[in-house]
Amino acid sequence: MVFLLDRYVEGTCYLCGFEGTRSDQCNNCGNVLEPEKLVNPRSKEGGALELRETEHSFTI
């Protein structure tokens, strides 16, 4: 699966459950995160990530 640059994606930490964390490091618990494990990832720039993921899944 292709993600946007990590720093443009945020979501829910899969370690502590904090919502709105960065995808590379949690803003709350400070652990380094693997972006592909992030819960409910979304783009910081307007939430278009879900649509882009859908496009990818159809084109691949």
Ligand SMILES: [Zn+2]
């Ligand atoms: Zn966390």
